[in-house]
Amino acid sequence: MKYLFLFIITTSYLFANAHIFVYHRFADDRYPSANTTIKELTKQFDYFKQNNYEVVPLSKILDKLEKKEEIPNKWIALTIDDAYKSFYSHGLEIFKKYNYPFSLYVYVEATEKHYGDFMNWEQIKESSKYGEIGLHSYSHKRMQNLSDKEIIQDTKNAFDTLVKYTNITPTTYVYPYGEFNEKVTNILKNNFSFRSILNQNTGSVNSKTDIYDIPRIALVGNVNINHKLRYKTFDAKWIEPKVFPRDGILKKVIVKVDKKYKKLKLYITKEGWRDVSVKNGVVDLDLNIYLKRARTRVMIGPNVFTISNNIINKVKTKKGEIK
Numbered sequence: 001m002k003y004l005f006l007f008i009i010t011t012s013y014l015f016a017n018a019h020i021f022v023y024h025r026f027a028d029d030r031y032p033s034a035n036t037t038i039k040e041l042t043k044q045f046d047y048f049k050q051n052n053y054e055v056v057p058l059s060k061i062l063d064k065l066e067k068k069e070e071i072p073n074k075w076i077a078l079t080i081d082d083a084y085k086s087f088y089s090h091g092l093e094i095f096k097k098y099n100y101p102f103s104l105y106v107y108v109e110a111t112e113k114h115y116g117d118f119m120n121w122e123q124i125k126e127s128s129k130y131g132e133i134g135l136h137s138y139s140h141k142r143m144q145n146l147s148d149k150e151i152i153q154d155t156k157n158a159f160d161t162l163v164k165y166t167n168i169t170p171t172t173y174v175y176p177y178g179e180f181n182e183k184v185t186n187i188l189k190n191n192f193s194f195r196s197i198l199n200q201n202t203g204s205v206n207s208k209t210d211i212y213d214i215p216r217i218a219l220v221g222n223v224n225i226n227h228k229l230r231y232k233t234f235d236a237k238w239i240e241p242k243v244f245p246r247d248g249i250l251k252k253v254i255v256k257v258d259k260k261y262k263k264l265k266l267y268i269t270k271e272g273w274r275d276v277s278v279k280n281g282v283v284d285l286d287l288n289i290y291l292k293r294a295r296t297r298v299m300i301g302p303n304v305f306t307i308s309n310n311i312i313n314k315v316k317t318k319k320g321e322i323k
C-alpha cells in the first residue's frame with residue numbers, strides 16, 4: 001500500500017486535461033455575479049468552435065474516468081446549476097443552435113414549490129431532450145452544516161421528487177454553493193448510487209481525477225475563456241488543513257507533491273500568493289493565520305494555472321456555534 005501510494009505521487013506523466021464549466025443564470029442582468037449574457041455565451045461557444053474544442057456530454061467524460069483512460073485535451077463538458085427559468089427562456093436556444101449538450105442540475109424544492117425564478121417540471125423534461133439532468137439537492141442548504149441524517153433525508157427527497165415528476169433517474173450530484181467536506185462526500189457516496197459528484201473548484205479533469213471529486217470552473221460575467229482553459233489540476237495530496245480550524249487559526253499547511261519540485265506557489269483567501277519550498281516531496285509550513293472568510297480556499301501549484309484546490313468551510317451547528 002505504501003509503495004502504491006509512493007508510486008502514485010511520484011509519477012508525473014503529462015496527463016491530458018478536459019475542462020468542465022458551470023453556468024448559473026442567462027441574460028438576467030438583475031444578478032450580475034451569477035449571470036452570463038447571450039453575447040458572452042455566444043462568444044465562448046464561438047471560441048470553442050474556432051479552436052476545435054469538442055463539447056461532449058458529461059457522461060462521456062465519466063465513461064473515460066471509470067475505465068481510467070486518458071481524456072482528450074480538447075474535450076469540454078458544460079453544466080448549469082439551479083435550473084433557473086432564464087436557462088429555459090434564454091440559454092437553451094443557444095445550446096441547441098450550437099448542438100452543445102449540457103448537464104442541468106435541479107434545485108428540487110424550488111421547482112416543486114414553484115419558486116418564481118425556477119423552471120417547472122415540464123421545462124425540465126423538455127430540456128432533458130438536449131442534455132442530462134442531475135441533482136443539486138432538495139433544499140439547497142450548505143450540506144456541511146446538516147447532520148448525517150439530514151443529508152441523507154435531503155438527498156433522498158431530491159431523488160424521489162425528481163423521479164416522481166419527470167421519470168428521470170439522476171445519476172450525478174453537485175453540491176449547493178459548491179461547498180462540502182469529507183463527511184458530506186462520504187455520506188453521499190455510501191448511501192446513494194451516484195455515478196459522480198462534482199464540486200465547483202478550479203481545475204481540469206484527467207484520468208487520475210477522483211470521480212466523486214470532479215472540478216468545475218465557474219463562468220459568470222465576462223470571462224477570458226482562453227485563460228480558463230489553461231487551468232490544470234496539480235497532483236497533490238493534502239494532509240493539512242482537512243477541516244476549517246475550530247478557533248479560525250490556520251496553523252499549518254502540509255501537502256505531498258512530486259519529489260521533482262523544489263519551490264511551489266501557495267494561495268490562501270485574503271492572503272494571496274506566496275512562494276513555499278518543498279523538501280523531499282513535502283511542503284510543511286507553519287503559518288498561524290487567522291482566517292477571515294468562512295469559506296477559505298487554499299491552493300498550491302508550480303504556477304497560478306496549475307493548481308490543487310483545498311477549500312475549507314466553517315461548519316455551523318443549529319445554535320450558530322462552530323462545530
Ligand SMILES: [Zn+2]
Pocket residue numbers: 081082107136140176177
Ligand atoms: Zn446552486
